[in-house]
Amino acid sequence: METILDAFWQAGRLIVAADPALIAITLLSLRVTLTAVVIAALIGMPLGAFLAVKRFRWRRSIIAVLNGLMGLPPVVVGLFLYLMLSRMGPLGALGLLFSPSAMIIAQVIIITPIIASLSYQAFRELWAEYRDLLLSLRATRSQQIATLIWDGRRALLTIGLTGFGRAIGEVGAIIIVGGNIEGVTRVLTTAITLETARGDFALALALGIILLMLAIGLSLALHTLARTEREGRW
Amino acid sequence: MSSILPLSLRKVSLSRGGKRILGPIDFELGGRGLSVVIGPNGAGKSTLLRLMHGLERPSEGALAWAVPLKNARKAQAFVFQSPVMLRRSLVENLAFPLRLSGRPRTEAAKVAMDWAARLGLSGQGDQPAWQLSRGERQKLALARALITEPEILFLDEPTASLDGHATREIEALLGVARDRGMRIVLATHDMGQARRLADEVVFLLGGSLHETGPAKAFFHGPQTAAAAAFLRGDIVT
Ligand SMILES: Nc1ncnc2c1ncn2[C@@H]1O[C@H](COP(=O)(O)OP(=O)(O)OP(=O)(O)O)[C@@H](O)[C@H]1O
Ligand SMILES: [Mg+2]
Numbered sequence: 335m336e337t338i339l340d341a342f343w344q345a346g347r348l349i350v351a352a353d354p355a356l357i358a359i360t361l362l363s364l365r366v367t368l369t370a371v372v373i374a375a376l377i378g379m380p381l382g383a384f385l386a387v388k389r390f391r392w393r394r395s396i397i398a399v400l401n402g403l404m405g406l407p408p409v410v411v412g413l414f415l416y417l418m419l420s421r422m423g424p425l426g427a428l429g430l431l432f433s434p435s436a437m438i439i440a441q442v443i444i445i446t447p448i449i450a451s452l453s454y455q456a457f458r459e460l461w462a463e464y465r466d467l468l469l470s471l472r473a474t475r476s477q478q479i480a481t482l483i484w485d486g487r488r489a490l491l492t493i494g495l496t497g498f499g500r501a502i503g504e505v506g507a508i509i510i511v512g513g514n515i516e517g518v519t520r521v522l523t524t525a526i527t528l529e530t531a532r533g534d535f536a537l538a539l540a541l542g543i544i545l546l547m548l549a550i551g552l553s554l555a556l557h558t559l560a561r562t563e564r565e566g567r568w
Numbered sequence: 569m570s571s572i573l574p575l576s577l578r579k580v581s582l583s584r585g586g587k588r589i590l591g592p593i594d595f596e597l598g599g600r601g602l603s604v605v606i607g608p609n610g611a612g613k614s615t616l617l618r619l620m621h622g623l624e625r626p627s628e629g630a631l632a633w634a635v636p637l638k639n640a641r642k643a644q645a646f647v648f649q650s651p652v653m654l655r656r657s658l659v660e661n662l663a664f665p666l667r668l669s670g671r672p673r674t675e676a677a678k679v680a681m682d683w684a685a686r687l688g689l690s691g692q693g694d695q696p697a698w699q700l701s702r703g704e705r706q707k708l709a710l711a712r713a714l715i716t717e718p719e720i721l722f723l724d725e726p727t728a729s730l731d732g733h734a735t736r737e738i739e740a741l742l743g744v745a746r747d748r749g750m751r752i753v754l755a756t757h758d759m760g761q762a763r764r765l766a767d768e769v770v771f772l773l774g775g776s777l778h779e780t781g782p783a784k785a786f787f788h789g790p791q792t793a794a795a796a797a798f799l800r801g802d803i804v805t
Pocket of ligand 2 (some may be wrong): 613614615724
């Protein structure tokens with residue numbers, strides 16, 4: 335009990351003192367995950383819109399696969415990406431293993447299917463509503479997609495935040511391809527894993543508290559968004 | 569630019585799930601006036617309008633405009649029975665078709681504002697479209713169709729579930745458009761409206777074109793027993 339209270343005390347001090355190592359780790363976490371969310375959104379959202387507006391041969395299969403990939407185990411993604419990026423792997427020449435870029439790629443792989451699937455679901459409803467009008471006004475395929483994206487922007491923001499939440503708390507994949515190197519690839523989740531194993535509970539807790547605050551802030555943002563969406567303010 | 573009319577339908581039919589729901593129909597839609605499409609529920613009024621507008625593809629037969637289809641497509645507009653409101657403001661809804669056809673934002677907004685004024689809705693320009701009343705929404709949908717100045721306008725029961733005042737406003741807008749030379753095809757259940765507006769009547773029954781002709785002649789002396797019964801208000805199927 336004493337150790338736990340002491341750990342909380344120390345953790346509080348680290349945060350209040352804005353410990354440089356703590357700050358660096360937090361900033362890297364944010365940088366990696368925000369980049370991954372932006373990339374995944376740029377791929378997943380137009381893909382979701384395309385799947386909603388265009389009927390083609392493999393459409394149903396692609397949707398089913400994307401749905402399945404939503405539950406992709408991060409450790410497996412990490413392992414797969416490790417093999418691709420390691421020196422003997424097909425992408426080894428890029429020299430990306432144990433870099434933040436490798437971690438970004440891992441997170442993109444994990445959250446793109448989530449963002450694409452959720453976007454598809456949101457767009458499918460909107461398309462059912464808009465279809466006749468857009469066809470009547472002879473909107474081109476890209477105008478149709480642009481209209482869905484713009485008018486669905488609230489839902490998309492929510493989806494982006496969901497992706498962010500999933501990626502920021504993920505550890506299995508990035509610890510494998512990032513290597514948890516201090517000052518280079520150490521982020522909140524991998525640092526917590528390490529410090530806990532080492533028995534440095536104060537630092538682990540401080541990191542955990544920051545992660546928790548990010549998660550709660552995120553959930554508050556989602557909540558507020560959902561409310562403004564219901565009230566139809568936009 | 570040469571007119572996209574007449575539109576001719578040659579043995580056009582539409583089947584869904586192996587069942588023929590419309591046709592075969594042979595019909596020529598001429599160059600002038602307002603045609604009213606009438607008939608009981610399920611007669612195929614909406615389906616015929618959607619086919620002509622290109623929202624449905626015929627299972628058999630062919631439709632041909634006087635010009636190649638790609639030139640005819642943009643010269644049409646459609647007003648749906650339940651208006652589709654984009655999740656945008658009233659003015660943005662009005663400006664939307666203009667923006668799609670590449671008009672600059674400020675110019676589109678100005679034209680949209682003028683139309684909002686003509687609808688008597690200047691005050692609600694910034695209001696989300698779905699907050700408007702049913703009648704206001706239907707007026708907005710009509711204005712959004714008129715704003716591109718189509719050569720032909722299709723309307724599917726635009727005044728169903730509107731009260732007398734809102735109906736009169738819609739009919740007034742249609743009257744102005746018709747007098748300016750717009751070709752109009754209107755499906756309706758409202759026989760009073762059909763008599764008020766029609767130059768030509770298209771009477772559908774069970775998916776077939778049962779009788780068609782000039783409005784005056786049709787309302788005074790329908791040629792078929794079914795049309796006479798329908799006008800009397802008898803139940804025909
Ligand atoms: N997608 C569809 N699949 C199967 N049947 C359909 C479909 N759309 C319409 N139908 C059928 O086609 C027939 C004609 O329908 P349509 O909506 O054109 O009639 P309508 O004259 O507009 O009727 P209402 O007066 O009720 O609007 C109906 O029997 C309807 O059940
Ligand atoms: Mg109908």
